[in-house]
Amino acid sequence: MFHxxxxxxxxxxxxxxxxxxxxxxxxxSNMCGVGPAGNNHSTAGSGTIQGDSGLxxxxxxxxxxxxxxxxxxxxxxxxxxxxxxxxxxxxxxMRVMGVKGLTLYHLKxxxxxxxxxxxxxxxFNDHSxxxxxxxxxxxxxxxxxxSSSGMMGRSMNEMQIEVQRRLHEQLEVQRHLQLRIExxxxxxxxxxxxxxxxxxGDQSMAATGYNNNGNKVVxxxxxxxxxxxxxxxxxxxxxxxSSTSHLEQAAVxxxxxxxVMLFPGDHVPSAIKDFGSLNFPxxxxxxxxxxxxxxxxxxxxxxxxxxxxxxxxxxxDDELHLQDDHQHQQQEHHHxxxxxxNSSEGGGGDxxxxxxxxxxxxxxxTPLTLASSHNVDHIHHHHLxxxxxxxxxxxxxxxxxxxxxxxxxxxxNMRATLSTNSNxxxxxxxxxxxxG
Amino acid sequence: xxMVVDELPEIDFSDYTTTASTxxxxxxxxDDHCRDWAAWSPMVDWDALSxxxxxxxxxxxxxxxxxxxxxxxxxSDDDKNLASSEAPVMETPVSGLSDxxxxxxxxxxxMAAAEAISSDNKSHDLVRVILVRLKDLVSHNEGTNMERLTxxxxxxxxxxxxSSGGGCGGGLHYKQPNHLNHHHRADVLSAFQLLQDMSPYVxxxxxxxxxxxxxxxxxxxxxxxxxxxxxxxIQWASLMQALISRKDGPPTxxxxxxxxxxxxxxxxxxxxxxxxxxxxxxxAASIGQPFSFHQCKLDSDETFKPSSLKLVxxxxxxxxxxxxxxxxxxxxxxxxxxxxxxxxxxxxxxxTLVEEEGPKVxxxxxxxxxxxxxHYSAVYDSLExxxxxxxxxxVLVERVFLGPRIVGSLARVYNREEGECGSWGxxxxxxxxxxPINISFANHCQAKLLLGLFNDGYRAEExxxxxxxxxxKSRRLLSASIWAYSEAD
Numbered sequence: 025m026f027h028x029x030x031x032x033x034x035x036x037x038x039x040x041x042x043x044x045x046x047x048x049x050x051x052x053s054n055m056c057g058v059g060p061a062g063n064n065h066s067t068a069g070s071g072t073i074q075g076d077s078g079l080x081x082x083x084x085x086x087x088x089x090x091x092x093x094x095x096x097x098x099x100x101x102x103x104x105x106x107x108x109x110x111x112x113x114x115x116x117x118m119r120v121m122g123v124k125g126l127t128l129y130h131l132k133x134x135x136x137x138x139x140x141x142x143x144x145x146x147x148f149n150d151h152s153x154x155x156x157x158x159x160x161x162x163x164x165x166x167x168x169x170x171s172s173s174g175m176m177g178r179s180m181n182e183m184q185i186e187v188q189r190r191l192h193e194q195l196e197v198q199r200h201l202q203l204r205i206e207x208x209x210x211x212x213x214x215x216x217x218x219x220x221x222x223x224x225g226d227q228s229m230a231a232t233g234y235n236n237n238g239n240k241v242v243x244x245x246x247x248x249x250x251x252x253x254x255x256x257x258x259x260x261x262x263x264x265x266s267s268t269s270h271l272e273q274a275a276v277x278x279x280x281x282x283x284v285m286l287f288p289g290d291h292v293p294s295a296i297k298d299f300g301s302l303n304f305p306x307x308x309x310x311x312x313x314x315x316x317x318x319x320x321x322x323x324x325x326x327x328x329x330x331x332x333x334x335x336x337x338x339x340x341d342d343e344l345h346l347q348d349d350h351q352h353q354q355q356e357h358h359h360x361x362x363x364x365x366n367s368s369e370g371g372g373g374d375x376x377x378x379x380x381x382x383x384x385x386x387x388x389x390t391p392l393t394l395a396s397s398h399n400v401d402h403i404h405h406h407h408l409x410x411x412x413x414x415x416x417x418x419x420x421x422x423x424x425x426x427x428x429x430x431x432x433x434x435x436x437n438m439r440a441t442l443s444t445n446s447n448x449x450x451x452x453x454x455x456x457x458x459x460g
Numbered sequence: 461x462x463m464v465v466d467e468l469p470e471i472d473f474s475d476y477t478t479t480a481s482t483x484x485x486x487x488x489x490x491d492d493h494c495r496d497w498a499a500w501s502p503m504v505d506w507d508a509l510s511x512x513x514x515x516x517x518x519x520x521x522x523x524x525x526x527x528x529x530x531x532x533x534x535x536s537d538d539d540k541n542l543a544s545s546e547a548p549v550m551e552t553p554v555s556g557l558s559d560x561x562x563x564x565x566x567x568x569x570x571m572a573a574a575e576a577i578s579s580d581n582k583s584h585d586l587v588r589v590i591l592v593r594l595k596d597l598v599s600h601n602e603g604t605n606m607e608r609l610t611x612x613x614x615x616x617x618x619x620x621x622x623s624s625g626g627g628c629g630g631g632l633h634y635k636q637p638n639h640l641n642h643h644h645r646a647d648v649l650s651a652f653q654l655l656q657d658m659s660p661y662v663x664x665x666x667x668x669x670x671x672x673x674x675x676x677x678x679x680x681x682x683x684x685x686x687x688x689x690x691x692x693x694i695q696w697a698s699l700m701q702a703l704i705s706r707k708d709g710p711p712t713x714x715x716x717x718x719x720x721x722x723x724x725x726x727x728x729x730x731x732x733x734x735x736x737x738x739x740x741x742x743x744a745a746s747i748g749q750p751f752s753f754h755q756c757k758l759d760s761d762e763t764f765k766p767s768s769l770k771l772v773x774x775x776x777x778x779x780x781x782x783x784x785x786x787x788x789x790x791x792x793x794x795x796x797x798x799x800x801x802x803x804x805x806x807x808x809x810x811x812t813l814v815e816e817e818g819p820k821v822x823x824x825x826x827x828x829x830x831x832x833x834x835h836y837s838a839v840y841d842s843l844e845x846x847x848x849x850x851x852x853x854x855v856l857v858e859r860v861f862l863g864p865r866i867v868g869s870l871a872r873v874y875n876r877e878e879g880e881c882g883s884w885g886x887x888x889x890x891x892x893x894x895x896p897i898n899i900s901f902a903n904h905c906q907a908k909l910l911l912g913l914f915n916d917g918y919r920a921e922e923x924x925x926x927x928x929x930x931x932x933k934s935r936r937l938l939s940a941s942i943w944a945y946s947e948a949d
Contacts, residue, residue: 190901197905203705204667204698205910211697211743212653215731218739219649 089130098123099134109139562597563606569594570610570833571826573617578825578874584621591618600863601855605840608855612863613833616870623871651860652786654853656694658843660914661785661938664930665814666695667910668940671903673778674702676810676944678709682775683716686756686806688799689787690719693736695780700749714750718769720799722758762795764802771806779803783815783884784938786861796884804893804945811894811943815884817929817936819873828873836866838935846915885927885941896926897942904928 091099102120106112114131573590576583591614598611656662677683683703685696696717704712717740721733731739737753744751756769771777781799803811819831839862843854888894899922907920907928919931927941 193902194905194909197902198909200702200705201667201906201909204670204701205663207698207701207747208656208663208666208694211694211739212656214739214743215692215694216649216653218735219646 089126091134095123099131099138103135103138109135559604559606563604566594566597566606566610567833569597570613570617571830573614574826574829577617577620578829587617587621591621600859605837605844608858609833609837609840612836612858612866613870615863616867619867620870620874647856648860651856652692655786655857655861658847658850658853658857659839660911660918660930661839662694663910664907664920664928664938665782665784665940667698668899668903668907668928669780669782669812669814669942670695670699670702671900671906672812672897672942673699673780673810674706675900675903676778676897677703677713677776678706680713680776680809681710682714682772683778684772684775685715685717685778685780686769686803686808687717687719688779688781688796689783690717690733690736691787692731693717693719693740695782696740697743700744700747700751704747704749712749714752715744716752716754716772716775718754718756720756720758720764722762723760762792762798764795764799766802766805769806776810777806777808779806779808779811781811781813781884783813785816785865797887800884800888800891804947807947808945810897811888811945812940813884813888813943814938814940817939818883819869825874829870832866832869832873834935835937836862838932838937842915842917842932842937845917883939885924885939888941888943893945893947894943895946896924897944898925899928899942 098121099117102117103109103112105120106116112135114128114135117131117135118126118128569590573587573594576587576590594610594614598607598614600608600611602608673683673685687695690696696715700715703715706712717737719733719736733755737755741751741753754770758764779800781796783796800811817835819828819835823831840854840858843857847854889896904920904922907930911918911920911930917933919933921929921931923929923936923939924941926943927939929936930938930940
């Protein structure tokens with residue numbers, strides 16, 4: 025479901041407040057109903073306490089409720105009494121169950137998982153394949169005790185097969201998605217080219233461009249601006265008509281000038297990638313090479329599509345100046361150097377052991393996922409041969425942390441307003457209230 | 461005069477941020493603000509106050525103290541509410557305030573303006589004053605998200621103000637926002653590309669619809685798509701790609717697309733329908749997709765006449781209705797309704813609909829105004845989260861796409877009656893003959909993968925069996941829904 029990556033959510037606060045961060049806690053709470061039912065069983069590193077209410081709480085720094093089989097069964101009973109997971113609410117469940125120490129928060133997240141579990145085909149785990157196999161199997165198994173419909177009879181084998189099937193389907197989807205995005209990008213290219221040609225005729229574009237401050241020099245026509253925006257955004261565009269942009273000259277690798285080749289192997293020139301390069305200093309940081317994450321802004325794998333072989337080499341200084349924040353330039357410069365090593369694509373993986381990482385990234389939670397660039401590229405190069413699913417490497421690609429969104433965000437202002445002004449129609453909620 | 465001067469320090473706004481009693485920047489400023497704002501309470505008090513709303517206002521604004529001091533101070537003497545009580549209001553020197561507080565102030569001002577404009581006595585003067593002040597505080601191109609957003613909302617409110625004078629037409633034609641006409645074509649193109657690359661909004665709708673279409677036509681040999689608003693046709697590029705690479709079923713089906721075109725090509729700054737057709741044809745040829753393109757010209761009243769379409773026997777008809785970004789303007793509801801209703805007679809196999817999550821139906825104008833504000837602030841935030849450095853790019857996208865939509869959105873909400881603001885998805889659900897088609901696992905999966913490409917703040921969830929909703933953090937933004945039609949209902 026929602027795989028919130030807010031690692032910092034802090035379930036401690038959740039425990040204390042009845043509040044509705046259940047998205048986060050959904051992830052955080054340790055829903056091991058299938059774990060050993062023994063009350064005094066301890067998990068690695070944490071002990072468990074059995075309260076007299078029959079609840080099992082762990083003693084690790086973030087106390088969590090353990091959903092034992094018994095507790096879960098009571099839960100299921102209560103839900104059934106209330107007419108099913110969709111009708112039941114945490115409040116009513118709490119009342120029906122009558123278990124001391126059980127809070128709404130516990131129930132909320134458990135109920136949500138339960139609801140999800142009832143529809144296993146919608147479950148989508150962003151873990152590695154193995155993890156998600158395990159997780160899916162757990163889900164199925166967990167609910168096998170609860171569900172009144174057919175799952176009781178399922179054998180582990182059947183479930184495993186089901187899980188495998190789903191995972192393969194996910195891989196398929198990913199592959200198709202890649203192709204579709206590429207197709208769209210190619211089409212976009214045709215639009216831009218056409219536009220370029222028409223605009224090129226209009227006015228001279230020599231006067232326009234980005235100066236070193238990254239300020240858009242307003243040229244005599246939008247044409248130049250637009251073009252240059254495109255230049256900057258889309259380095260690999262074949263805008264050979266423009267003579268102004270040094271970027272373009274630097275950027276477009278020879279092989280790509282002048283033709284709209286629609287081979288699947290072509291990377292898709294898109295601003296995404298270039299933004300990717302702009303933002304995300306280095307693919308190094310994407311942990312594709314197993315290095316640890318730097319705290320730079322995550323590679324919205326907009327770094328995504330097939331940038332691998334192009335780009336960052338091509339970035340000139342001026343381009344970098346585009347960014348409003350000059351601080352990043354240091355990083356960029358540095359990383360450009362790094363990247364240059366990798367941009368040779370054919371180089372069957374010097375330090376580019378990207379190939380096997382493809383499917384991992386599907387299931388990892390990070391935005392880097394989509395076969396960030398390299399992977400995609402390699403998919404094509406190797407004719408979509410994904411190879412055996414033994415991608416044990418790169419499992420722990422730490423997700424690049426975004427700098428916490430500054431409280432500037434206007435959403436926060438919204439919330440603040442809500443909490444202050446009771447005249448508004450929305451119920452005041454905490455910062456993570458849901459508006460949807 | 462002397463007295464006046466002496467009194468000023470009491471209402472020294474610049475102390476606002478540092479005084480322990482009021483703002484406390486360490487702990488949640490919003491909570492502290494609660495107390496202060498409540499004391500001041502922008503909305504309620506104004507109406508209750510005296511005859512001259514402007515007077516009220518002056519007290520709240522920090523004017524240059526030259527001429528205004530008299531009025532200001534004297535007023536504050538009279539009115540206990542606003543005076544030297546602890547709520548030294550918002551207008552501290554800007555530099556003294558944190559962004560949060562600034563943003564909050566802007567929101568309050570906007571709310572006040574919305575209230576004023578929708579209130580029964582329609583105190584337009586008050587609105588104007590507020591808007592003027594807002595304009596001073598914000599700019600379209602600089603500042604925080606909130607500030608830029610406010611700039612567009614201010615424009616939108618001004619637009620309402622001006623148009624409401626001359627009889628609102630909740631009617632057929634929504635006033636085309638003026639901004640649109642001023643965009644250079646290249647700007648529009650750049651913004652378009654940027655929008656696509658910086659956010660999943662465009663792709664989400666297209667891909668979800670396309671996936672549903674692909675699944676629906678697996679065994680068809682001919683597919684005919686009727687596109688409500690084709691723009692430059694980018695949705696179909698990926699569909700074609702998918703069609704030519706499909707494995708099961710008959711080989712690549714023949715694809716026909718009929719695009720609705722409207723008179724008044726001012727609306728198509730990127731390309732006309734003919735150009736789009738040519739481009740699509742060329743693209744199809746380049747990838748080997750059998751293809752043909754047609755146009756269906758609408759009259760100025762945009763009534764859809766299905767009989768004017770050329771149909772071929774044996775083809776599967778798909779009705780595609782994209783109403784979200786980057787489709788520029790809001791289509792008038794009669795146009796959309798006419799299209800959807802008219803499509804019934806075509807007996808379509810599938811109807812795909814993508815629209816923005818609209819404001820809540822209840823709550824009056826102010827409630828909906830705030831909802832829209834939340835909506836777009838989520839959009840702004842999502843763009844910033846993905847591309848915090850690319851301020852200029854975002855500004856461009858905001859200017860070309862988001863701004864006009866804000867204006868249009870508010871106009872639509874303002875002019876509509878209560879209860880008319882439902883979503884088209886709901887409308888389809890209640891129309892006879894349309895029934896929902898489930899979103900497949902693959903579709904849902906694709907959406908999640910797609911969003912994963914961008915930023916983990918995006919969410920895709922199924923809000924109904926046939927509807928996928930794209931949201932940012934917890935705010936729903938777009939929904940894509942799939943329907944089928946059968947007469948026997």
